[in-house]
Amino acid sequence: MESASYVGRVLVVDDEQDITTVLGDVLSAHGYATTSAQNAQDAIEAYRRDTFDIVITDLKMPGLSGLDLLAAIKSLNPDATVIIMTGYATVETAIDALKKGAYDYILKPFKIGELLQVVDRAFEKMRLAAENIQLKEQLALLRLSEAVSSSLSLDEILSIVVETALKEVDADGVEILFKEPGSVDFSRRLASGECVGENAAADCALLEKMFKESNAVKLSGESLKTILSPEAKECAGAMLSVPLRRGSGILGMLNAFRKSDKRIFLPREEKALFVLGERAAASVENALLYSDLENAFRETIQSLALALEAKDAYTHGHSENVTRLCEATAVEMGCGKKFVDTIRQAGILHDIGKIGISGVILNKPGRLSSAEYRIIQSHTQMGKRILENISFLRDVVPIVYHHHERYDGTGYPEGLSGDEIPLGARIMQVADTYDAMTSNRPYRNGLPHEHAVTELERCSGTQLDPKCVAAFVKMCQKQQQV
Numbered sequence: 213m214e215s216a217s218y219v220g221r222v223l224v225v226d227d228e229q230d231i232t233t234v235l236g237d238v239l240s241a242h243g244y245a246t247t248s249a250q251n252a253q254d255a256i257e258a259y260r261r262d263t264f265d266i267v268i269t270d271l272k273m274p275g276l277s278g279l280d281l282l283a284a285i286k287s288l289n290p291d292a293t294v295i296i297m298t299g300y301a302t303v304e305t306a307i308d309a310l311k312k313g314a315y316d317y318i319l320k321p322f323k324i325g326e327l328l329q330v331v332d333r334a335f336e337k338m339r340l341a342a343e344n345i346q347l348k349e350q351l352a353l354l355r356l357s358e359a360v361s362s363s364l365s366l367d368e369i370l371s372i373v374v375e376t377a378l379k380e381v382d383a384d385g386v387e388i389l390f391k392e393p394g395s396v397d398f399s400r401r402l403a404s405g406e407c408v409g410e411n412a413a414a415d416c417a418l419l420e421k422m423f424k425e426s427n428a429v430k431l432s433g434e435s436l437k438t439i440l441s442p443e444a445k446e447c448a449g450a451m452l453s454v455p456l457r458r459g460s461g462i463l464g465m466l467n468a469f470r471k472s473d474k475r476i477f478l479p480r481e482e483k484a485l486f487v488l489g490e491r492a493a494a495s496v497e498n499a500l501l502y503s504d505l506e507n508a509f510r511e512t513i514q515s516l517a518l519a520l521e522a523k524d525a526y527t528h529g530h531s532e533n534v535t536r537l538c539e540a541t542a543v544e545m546g547c548g549k550k551f552v553d554t555i556r557q558a559g560i561l562h563d564i565g566k567i568g569i570s571g572v573i574l575n576k577p578g579r580l581s582s583a584e585y586r587i588i589q590s591h592t593q594m595g596k597r598i599l600e601n602i603s604f605l606r607d608v609v610p611i612v613y614h615h616h617e618r619y620d621g622t623g624y625p626e627g628l629s630g631d632e633i634p635l636g637a638r639i640m641q642v643a644d645t646y647d648a649m650t651s652n653r654p655y656r657n658g659l660p661h662e663h664a665v666t667e668l669e670r671c672s673g674t675q676l677d678p679k680c681v682a683a684f685v686k687m688c689q690k691q692q693q694v
């Protein structure tokens with residue numbers, strides 16, 4: 213149904229071989245590809261093995277009946293189109309079959325023209341349904357594209373892909389796995405729903421081999437058991453796996469699971485997941501490239517900050533100390549990972565504005581004149597100017613800019629007070645003050661830890677935020693106990 217040249221596939225089931233032969237010939241002459249089965253059991257196996265657009269089955273057969281076959285096929289594929297052939301005597305049963313999901317019935321003996329009319333009509337209905345599904349898929353992809361194109365964050369993109377996959381293929385669980393750069397193994401990056409335990413659910417090496425032969429791997433029953441981990445085996449009844457391909461390589465895989473008491477995945481769901489995987493692979497590749505670029509840029513700036521600091525023998529190690537103390541205090545305060553990452557970067561970069569200040573002033577051993585002090589103070593402004601145009605450092609800028617504010621409003625550059633000062637900057641004031649007090653200077657030795665803590669507590673509520681001081685002191689006590 214993908215194109216005008218598509219050949220419809222029909223499975224003809226009748227215990228009378230003459231009928232399957234005649235029907236096969238007629239349908240073939242009319243442009244359909246047919247397969248025949250002499251009983252329902254063989255037909256079920258053929259249906260599991262192959263994809264058919266239409267099933268035409270006799271109602272009365274030895275063993276499983278046409279109604280049994282209808283039920284079995286509908287449980288495998290609720291969208292299946294099944295046409296029942298029956299004699300006049302069982303017309304009520306045929307009507308019953310319609311209620312159970314058969315598309316139509318044909319009374320035996322039938323004229324070839326009548327049969328072709330029913331088959332053509334069924335095929336046309338399926339073509340329209342397929343177009344409708346295609347439209348829905350395109351809409352889902354459009355929504356996905358809009359969402360991922362507005363983000364270059366890999367985590368955000370993966371989360372959108374997993375949630376879209378759960379919905380579009382009606383899965384109970386979806387996981388996305390990646391090959392880390394330089395690794396041959398896949399590891400899970402994200403999972404949502406059921407049948408996806410802590411570890412990668414499937415034998416990824418085997419799946420990768422299977423990808424080489426086909427675009428998607430669809431498994432159920434015994435073949436599924438050979439590939440799943442014990443925990444997934446307990447839960448999953450069907451699995452659909454598609455590669456995230458870039459060029460000739462595989463970046464990762466997108467796996468969808470359905471619980472054991474549910475139906476297998478349908479061809480249209482297989483196609484939807486495959487298209488989703490294709491779209492996701494392109495977005496993921498962009499995000500990875502952007503992330504590499506971002507990391508390289510971040511490392512360059514950090515190296516610059518550390519190189520600047522290395523010029524000054526007395527503050528050597530200051531940024532690294534402040535970073536470590538800020539990070540530990542933020543963790544003690546229960547801050548989230550994103551915040552901790554931000555304050556870590558701010559710690560390394562907080563004095564980067566000093567790059568614009570003469571070494572003569574920076575390293576002056578004696579007292580600074582008020583003009584020199586104003587120049588030193590300008591490093592917060594300069595730091596902001598250096599960093600504010602770098603989009604991925606936008607959360608770092610307020611911490612760098614305000615790290616010399618004071619809780620009571622007597623600091624600089626804006627004279628902010630209390631909660632007006634960003635939390636990261638309030639934490640940094642404590643860490644920065646502590647490190648300044650405990651480090652040696654040309655004109656004095658650093659204070660011992662206990663004296664520095666006493667001094668922090670003395671300034672708590674005036675110069676420093678009491679909550680940050682309390683967390684800092686608690687964090688130090690814990691570290692000393694280790």
Ligand SMILES: [Fe+2]
Nearest residue numbers: 562563615616
């Ligand atoms: Fe500073």
